Amino acid sequence: MMKRRRLLQLGAGAAGALALPAASRLARAQTYPVRPVRLIVGFGAGGAPDILARLVAQWLSDHLGQPFVVENRTGASSEIATETVVKAAPDGHTLLLASLANAVNATLYPKLTYNFIRDIAPVAGISRDPNVMVVTSAYPTKTVPEFIAYAKVNPGKINMGSPGVGTSPHMAGELFKVMTAVDMTHVAYRGSPQVLTDLLGGQLQVYFAPIAASLGYIKDGRLRALGVTTAARVNALPDVPTLAEFVPGYESNAFYGIGAPKGTPAEIVDKLNKAINAGLADSTMKARLAELGSSPSAGSPADFGKLVADETQKWAKVIKSGNIKPE
Secondary structure, three states, X not given: OHHHHHHHHHHHHHHHHHHHHHHHHHHHHHHOOOOOEEEEEOOOOXXXXXXXXXXXXXXXXXXXXXXXXXEEOOOHHHHHHHHHHHOOOOXXXXXXXXXXXXXXXXXXXXXXXXXXXXXXXXXXXXXXXXXXXXXXXXXOOOOHHHHHHHHHHOOOOOEEEEOOOOOHHHHHHHHHHHHHOOOOEEEEOOOHHHHXXXXXXXXXXXXXXXXXXXXXXXXXXXXXXXXXXXXXXXXXXXXXXXXXXOOOOOOOEEEEEEEEEOOOOHHHHHXXXXXXXXXXXXXXXXXXXXXXXXXXXOOOHHHHHHHHHHHHHHHHHHHHHHOOOOO
8 A cells, every 4th residue: 555655646746747847838938928029130121021020020019918129130131130040049039030032042052150941940931922023114125025035135234133142033033034045134232122223213124023012113103014923913913914924834932931040949939820820810911911912821830841941942953053153
């Protein structure tokens, strides 16, 4: 009887010990966040990534009880921003707006100090975002076939802007170059607003622009949309054809999501994931994303991780086939 009682006491003690970490994890998830959270964005204010980041940050601020503050760390095609988050404490209080640039950089910059897939924990997808090929209203081409024909008789005379090497607009343009065999000179900037300024000013001739950043200019007639980069037409520009209608097989989409430093507790990642997915299901948020030409990309952390891995593999092939180098 004494042995049995002793065994029962030991069993109860072990069960209590096992329950302590679970209780600690639950408490950590319930109290998070305990101070303002930084959302690091590798692109300038006013561009499509910044707009999306601020939408999500506002939602999280309203629903998780602490300010989520967008911090723009521009330069090196989001490398500076990403490295900032890689080195941050894995406590959920420093997050990254992950993007296509991160998938591209894995191949474009072979000597990075970090491995994005290894060192950044996927939290949640936000959106898939098409780009739109735009020229000024005064430009001599009005369709994609006209543009291709004009480019071929004017090699080296077309400047293509982007908000940085490896960004979605850059890669969309490089894919177009590879698939049409046209010669365009890439000119990198620090953000989409600066690209649009020089495009409107005539220093650039074409931009594979984020719809969010260019829609207003298209609607007021200052820019002409030649084609969207998705496989199907988009609701924000229903009358604009896809580039694939003229260049079979062409497709290029930006993606955005949230990442955290490796080692961030799973319960914090899960709490953020659920909050972000709730925001993407909200009718007001969905309407705002639609206005920007974005499609919500809700899902689990694993879903977002798979997207990043798939995109990393896809763009590695484009970079190698196009012999694209950092500038």
